[in-house]
Amino acid sequence: MATRVIPPRILGKLRYNTASKPLNSANSSLSPTLSPSPSPVLPPPTSVLRPAAADDLNFNDHHKLFSHLPTSDLLRSAAVLHATAVDPLVDFGTWLLRSNLMNVNGLREILLASVRHSFYNHFCAGEDAPAAAKSIRALNSAGLRGMLVYSVEDALDNHACDRNFHGFLRTVDVSRSLPPSSVSFVIVKITAICPMSLLERMSDLLRWQHKDPSLSLPWKQDCFPIFSESSPLYHTTKRPEPLTPEEEKDLELATQRFFELCQKCVQANMPLMVDAEHTSVQPAIDYFTYSSAILHNKTENPIVFGTMQTYLKDAKERLMLAVEAAEKMGIPMGFKLVRGAYMSSESKLAESLGHSSPIHDTIEDTHKCFNDCSSFMLEKIANGPGGVVLATHNIESGKLAAAKAHEVGIGKVNHKLEFAQLHGMSDALSFGLSNAGFQVSKYMPFGPVETVMPYLLRRAEENRGMLAASGFDRQLMRKELGRRLKAAVF
Incomplete structure (x- = not known):
């Protein structure tokens, strides 16, 4: 990721070198890779995360945190967050729509x-x-960047895949037209450019091959490990049939779509983030991601990034296996770490098949997994190629990761590290990290209301716990609105 244009309010805080190397520059050379571990699983991080120093991060100064938000936006944000914290209201709204x-x-x-x-x-x-x-420019003027996503959900046929594909291509063009570094990533959903039924079939075959390595998959290209020994394989109850000629043709079309999108991002010097989805199709998504990373990640700054959902019990092990394989092949790899967004559906599916949930049993275990994976990736990129996006709405995780970045010498406003939150959520964390000098992005879906509706409904259902827990932001917003009212600042 290239370094953003740094707002004047941040310049005085920087303590580290902010220079970055361009992605896939002709003059760039691949950094020496780390010596791979002889074990198939890398050891856990040796150092312990510790909270950031109080003078680095301030999440309590409501005036400073929200100083760049117009009062109208602040009022709307406070009202929406209050509404989404009321479960009956969310239930009624989703039912109505x-x-x-x-x-x-x-x-x-x-x-x-x-x-x-x-x-x-x-x-x-x-x-x-x-x-x-326009939204990206406004965000950038406040010191944040945007992750731009053409918001479409699952595609059922090739016609829908082609339509979505052209939408993603236009997103790259939009990103190129904006001020340098104001867009940190273009986001793609593999389920939008490859038919869902095919992704399910591919995932079944990949899982079965993990059970039985003798299974031949003639369509499979070079790839990093997709599964760990603890990965749930219960989705595949019997040996799948090979892909039919029609399915192989559809796979060829989907592969070509993704290849062209990756090539366009290479030409635009724009990183491409592949979103994670349900475990029923995630193996195929990881296959697309890793096989494309091998083809397109040529310098120490990767173009293709994958996403790891750390609420899954096997997340840390899979992350370590993929990173180790990338090191052995000399491929720089980038990951976005998230907690996850399909909790209810994953648990229901596992229960229906007679298995325990693939998701951590407690929220504390999920927090620990996210923080451990963050520490692991920060240590890796501090000493070698690659990058990491820490997508968290948890303030404690933000503090711990900021401290770890300082400890390993990554520094602030660094092209290897990005924090991220959903647009419209956890603004206190976003502005607090940005004010401390870190690169911070907002995940910004766009598209007609009718098209984006499935995304909004899914967020309402899957993130209701996080929305209900937005009291910290709401309290700070109330204080800032009160301050403006007293000072007659509108």
Whole structure:
């Protein structure tokens, strides 16, 4: 990732070298890789995360944290976050938007307008590319960057895949038109450019090959390890049939779409982040990600990044295996670390198949896994190629990772490290990290309200716990609004 344009308010705080190398520069050379461990699993990080120093991070100064937000935006944010913290209201809203009332002419338009002027405007970047570009510029003026995502959900056929593919290509063009480094990543969902049924079939075959290495997959290219010994394989109950000629043709089309998107990102010098999804299709998504990384990650700054969901019990082991394999092959690899967003659906699927959930049994275990994986990746990129995006809404994890970055000498505003939060959420954490000098991005979906609706509904259901726990931000927003009211600042 290239270094952003640093706002003047941050310049005085920098203590480290902020220079970065361009992605895939012709003059860049691959950094020496680390000596691989003789064990198939790398040892855990040797150092312990410790909280950041109080003078580095300040999450309590509401005036400083929200100084760049207009009062109108602050009022809307406070109202939306308060509404999403009320479970009955979220339940009613999701029911309403999924009900037959959405098919009633007149009422549908009223409901969509209500969503547009409230939740949509809060969590999304705009309805089209120009609107998204405007949102990115406003975000960048406040010291943050954007992860731009054309917000489409699962594709069922090649026609939908082609339509979505062109949308992702346009997203790269939009990113190139914006000020340098204002966009940190373009996001792609493999489920939007490859039919879901094919991804499920590929995942079954990949899982079965892990059970039985003698299974031949003629379509499989070079790839990093996708599974660990602790990975759940219960999705595959019997030996799958090989891909049919029609499925192989569809796979060829999907591979070509992803290859062209990666090539466009290479030409644009723009990192591409592959989102993680359900475990039923995640093996195929990892296969696309890793095989493409081998082809396109040529300098120490990777173009193709994968996503690891650390609420999964096997996340840390899979991360270590993939990193070790990348080191052996001399391939720089980047990862986004998230906690995860499919908790209820994953647990229900596992239970229906008679297995325990693949998700950690306690939230404390999930926190520990995220922090351990963060520490591991920060140590790796401090001493070699690659990059990491720490996508967290947890303030303690932010403090620990900031301290670890300082400890291993990565420094702030560094092209190897990015923090990230969803647009419209955890603004106190985002601005606090940014004020301390770190690169911070917001995940910014864009598209027509009707197109983005599935994304909003999924976020409402899967992230209700996080939304309900947004009291810290709401409290700070109330204090800042009170301060502005007393000072007559509007």
